[in-house]
Amino acid sequence: MTRRQRRLTMIGGALAVLSVAAALVLNALRDSIVFFSTPTMVAEKHVPAGKRFRLGGMVEPGSLVRGDNLAVTFAVADGQAKLPVAYKGILPDLFREGQGVVAEGALDARGVFEADTVLAKHDENYMPKEVADALKKQGHWKDDYGKRPDDRAGSPGTMRAVQAGQGLSQ
Amino acid sequence: MIAEAGHYALVLALALALIQSTLPVLGARWRDPALMSVARSTALAQLLFVALSFAALVTLHVTSDFSVVNVYENSHSLKPLIYKITGVWGNHEGSMLLWVSILALFGGLVAAFGQNLPMALRALVLAVQAWIASAFYLFILITSNPFLRIAEPPIEGRDLNPVLQDIGLAVHPPMLYLGYVGFSISFSFAVAALIEGRIDAAWARWVRPWTLMAWIFLTLGIAMGSYWAYYELGWGGWWFWDPVENASLMPWLAGTALLHSAVVMEKRNALKVWTILLAILTFSLSLLGTFLVRSGVLTSVHAFATDPTRGVFILLILCIFIGGSLSLFAWRASALKQGGLFAPISREGALVLNNLLLTTACATVFVGTLYPLGLEVLTGEKISVGAPFFNLTFGPLFLPLMIAMPFGPLLAWKRGDLLGVAQRLTAAGVAALLAVALVWAWARGGATLAPLAIGLAVFVIAGALNDIVERSGVLRLPLASAISRARGLPRSTWGTMFAHAGIGIALIGIVCETTWNSEYIGSMQPGDVAKVAGYELKLDGVTQRKGPNFSEMVAHFDVGLDGRPLSAMTPSKRNYPARGSSTTEAALLSRGASQLYISLGDTAANGAVAVRIYHKPMVLLIWFGPVLMAFGGLLSLSDRRLRVGAPKPARTVRGLQAAE
Numbered sequence: 001m002t003r004r005q006r007r008l009t010m011i012g013g014a015l016a017v018l019s020v021a022a023a024l025v026l027n028a029l030r031d032s033i034v035f036f037s038t039p040t041m042v043a044e045k046h047v048p049a050g051k052r053f054r055l056g057g058m059v060e061p062g063s064l065v066r067g068d069n070l071a072v073t074f075a076v077a078d079g080q081a082k083l084p085v086a087y088k089g090i091l092p093d094l095f096r097e098g099q100g101v102v103a104e105g106a107l108d109a110r111g112v113f114e115a116d117t118v119l120a121k122h123d124e125n126y127m128p129k130e131v132a133d134a135l136k137k138q139g140h141w142k143d144d145y146g147k148r149p150d151d152r153a154g155s156p157g158t159m160r161a162v163q164a165g166q167g168l169s170q
Numbered sequence: 171m172i173a174e175a176g177h178y179a180l181v182l183a184l185a186l187a188l189i190q191s192t193l194p195v196l197g198a199r200w201r202d203p204a205l206m207s208v209a210r211s212t213a214l215a216q217l218l219f220v221a222l223s224f225a226a227l228v229t230l231h232v233t234s235d236f237s238v239v240n241v242y243e244n245s246h247s248l249k250p251l252i253y254k255i256t257g258v259w260g261n262h263e264g265s266m267l268l269w270v271s272i273l274a275l276f277g278g279l280v281a282a283f284g285q286n287l288p289m290a291l292r293a294l295v296l297a298v299q300a301w302i303a304s305a306f307y308l309f310i311l312i313t314s315n316p317f318l319r320i321a322e323p324p325i326e327g328r329d330l331n332p333v334l335q336d337i338g339l340a341v342h343p344p345m346l347y348l349g350y351v352g353f354s355i356s357f358s359f360a361v362a363a364l365i366e367g368r369i370d371a372a373w374a375r376w377v378r379p380w381t382l383m384a385w386i387f388l389t390l391g392i393a394m395g396s397y398w399a400y401y402e403l404g405w406g407g408w409w410f411w412d413p414v415e416n417a418s419l420m421p422w423l424a425g426t427a428l429l430h431s432a433v434v435m436e437k438r439n440a441l442k443v444w445t446i447l448l449a450i451l452t453f454s455l456s457l458l459g460t461f462l463v464r465s466g467v468l469t470s471v472h473a474f475a476t477d478p479t480r481g482v483f484i485l486l487i488l489c490i491f492i493g494g495s496l497s498l499f500a501w502r503a504s505a506l507k508q509g510g511l512f513a514p515i516s517r518e519g520a521l522v523l524n525n526l527l528l529t530t531a532c533a534t535v536f537v538g539t540l541y542p543l544g545l546e547v548l549t550g551e552k553i554s555v556g557a558p559f560f561n562l563t564f565g566p567l568f569l570p571l572m573i574a575m576p577f578g579p580l581l582a583w584k585r586g587d588l589l590g591v592a593q594r595l596t597a598a599g600v601a602a603l604l605a606v607a608l609v610w611a612w613a614r615g616g617a618t619l620a621p622l623a624i625g626l627a628v629f630v631i632a633g634a635l636n637d638i639v640e641r642s643g644v645l646r647l648p649l650a651s652a653i654s655r656a657r658g659l660p661r662s663t664w665g666t667m668f669a670h671a672g673i674g675i676a677l678i679g680i681v682c683e684t685t686w687n688s689e690y691i692g693s694m695q696p697g698d699v700a701k702v703a704g705y706e707l708k709l710d711g712v713t714q715r716k717g718p719n720f721s722e723m724v725a726h727f728d729v730g731l732d733g734r735p736l737s738a739m740t741p742s743k744r745n746y747p748a749r750g751s752s753t754t755e756a757a758l759l760s761r762g763a764s765q766l767y768i769s770l771g772d773t774a775a776n777g778a779v780a781v782r783i784y785h786k787p788m789v790l791l792i793w794f795g796p797v798l799m800a801f802g803g804l805l806s807l808s809d810r811r812l813r814v815g816a817p818k819p820a821r822t823v824r825g826l827q828a829a830e
Binding site: 006031054 | 511552554562743772780
């Protein structure tokens with residue numbers, strides 16, 4: 001093989017690997033990404049049953065009902081609309097009524113959001129970033145959500161996330 | 171007083187870094203030895219002052235001086251001493267100070283042990299280090315000063331995030347930073363070589379030990395972080411494809427590629443331009459990781475920093491260094507002479523394939539991590555890219571890499587014999603097929619992919635052993651002479667064996683854990699028994715206990731196997747009143763490489779506790795693999811030929827690469 005042929009072989013091989021990778025990425029981006037919605041967006045867009053998405057909002061106070069064998073239902077609200085959520089399993093440490101939550105799953109035929117993952121992913125304001133942004137956009141953001149007690153130096157809030165779910169689901 | 175001294179020391183370190191970033195460059199340009207040697211003394215002095223500054227912050231945390239904001243916000247007088255110390259880097263400001271301290275440490279090491287480097291190269295390398303250091307000193311002093319005071323000091327601190335009050339914090343961030351920041355050395359060497367317009371095999375010989383050292387720490391840091399997440403977060407996952415995890419995986423992938431391409435450059439004087447580019451990319455990805463974590467641009471498990479001014483500042487640093495170095499690369503790379511021809515089927519060819527697959531895999535992780543960010547900026551639409559994306563892209567790219575892995579080290583340099591190598595790997599192939607058959611029979615059908623993946627892992631492990639077995643002659647020579655031959659093999663050969671086998675071992679762990687993981691989720695009353703994977707776990711009772719800065723509910727489980735009592739497990743749920751937050755402390759019971767895992771949920775009104783129990787077969791292999799890899803790296807590092815400060819190599823490298 002001449003030097004030129006060798007170089008062409010190398011370049012050809014590299015292009016082959018890269019195009020396979022590009023195809024894999026495009027394919028995966030089409031099938032495996034999950035969109036984020038609020039209850040209002042779900043009501044407006046009419047999401048088909050069975051399509052996976054992430055639902056974010058506040059856990060409606062008084063809506064949490066614990067059933068048998070760790071089944072729970074609660075409602076997620078964003079000020080304009082609310083959506084019932086069903087989940088089976090252990091809720092994260094930081095899950096509280098009146099505070100932010102992100103759940104991943106899909107709507108069932110009755111319009112109940114069947115969550116397989118519940119994330120209470122937030123800082124000390126109990127407000128997930130996605131939820132805060134969505135609420136701000138809809139004009140439901142109350143300024144006092146954003147203030148932390150005794151924040152003197154503008155230091156970072158402490159973010160933490162605790163997830164409950166089946167296995168490796170994030 | 172101590173806070174002011176620490177602050178002052180940091181300002182002095184900045185001043186020294188500014189001197190170090192200018193004078194030696196001029197010295198290298200004018201060939202002035204006096205100016206060039208400024209680099210060495212400033213690097214050492216800079217290390218001293220940063221160390222003083224860091225020591226000051228540690229002292230403030232240990233003595234619980236709540237007149238300092240950083241201590242007030244992240245410490246508590248009742249916190250155990252170890253967490254007072256580790257809490258220093260459990261927050262944004264402190265972790266940035268740790269970052270620059272490690273940067274100064276590496277600069278100091280180059281200054282101290284780089285005596286045999288050509289003077290101009292050393293001056294330039296240290297100057298580039300100082301550019302990075304200056305940027306980060308400015309960042310700390312302007313946006314994230316850990317030494318700020320409060321006008322009216324409070325009596326008690328707000329305590330450290332309970333999730334971080336764990337021994338993992340003592341080990342994981344320093345290790346990770348030693349890895350991240352360690353790659354700055356290869357970056358500085360690359361930029362220095364571009365400025366000088368000269369690069370040879372000796373350059374690779376100097377860069378490789380530093381890269382290897384950084385890689386070892388990064389490997390251990392990632393593995394440690396994964397194990398920490400596994401036992402601390404309470405849901406038994408060990409890798410979440412979380413953006414912050416990806417941020418550490420990307421430099422690891424690029425750094426692994428760099429290690430391998432540096433071998434080609436050192437041995438064969440080929441792939442020079444590519445190696446330089448990889449060195450730049452690896453550290454750029456480290457910087458990107460720092461940006462992703464520190465700017466709070468992504469909401470994720472680790473993002474304990476949120477402040478846009480910081481984000482913009484780090485973004486600026488990122489743009490200047492990545493943009494600058496890549497422009498320099500585009501401008502100067504053509505000046506570097508290409509050398510060392512090789513056939514596609516050869517050791518070099520195999521290493522090129524390794525690089526190609528590793529960097530492509532790294533690129534897919536990059537896309538998956540940054541695509542949601544880009545989409546949100548462009549369209550405002552929020553998406554999340556999770557495990558399915560990475561399983562579909564990263565997995566298929568790692569597959570050929572693992573198949574090719576045993577072949578690489580057996581191929582000859584310049585022109586290899588693929589058929590011959592395949593014959594030498596027959597035993598490994600047979601072992602792999604045997605493993606597939608055995609696992610398939612044991613699992614009675616079931617998952618079809620799992621036995622194949624285990625077969626692949628066995629192939630990788632057996633292939634890694636193959637080289638050592640052949641070269642030591644353990645199967646054909648008397649034992650004594652085989653042992654002496656094995657001892658005579660270069661340490662780097664052993665290193666390769668351990669590192670490659672480590673990948674296979676980690677794969678076995680991953681496959682077993684994901685395929686045969688069994689779990690039980692339910693609420694249990696005292697006296698109830700849960701059965702998981704043949705184990706009986708009886709909840710004995712629940713007691714309350716008081717810790718130094720928390721109170722906890724401890725559940726007592728008796729674990730039995732086949733009716734015989736085995737052990738006790740005590741998972742707990744802790745409540746930290748200072749922050750009003752709680753954590754779940756999982757209980758782990760290791761049985762060989764497998765583990766039982768219990769974590770607690772809420773307690774219902776009737777006293778029933780929500781319990782999650784997992785049996786995770788072979789799960790410990792997931793972390794044992796990386797430890798083996800790091801051990802292999804360490805062996806390689808101790809190789810006589812690679813030792814830091816080894817004598818300048820003879821010019822024989824040039825002579826060897828003559829004819830095609």
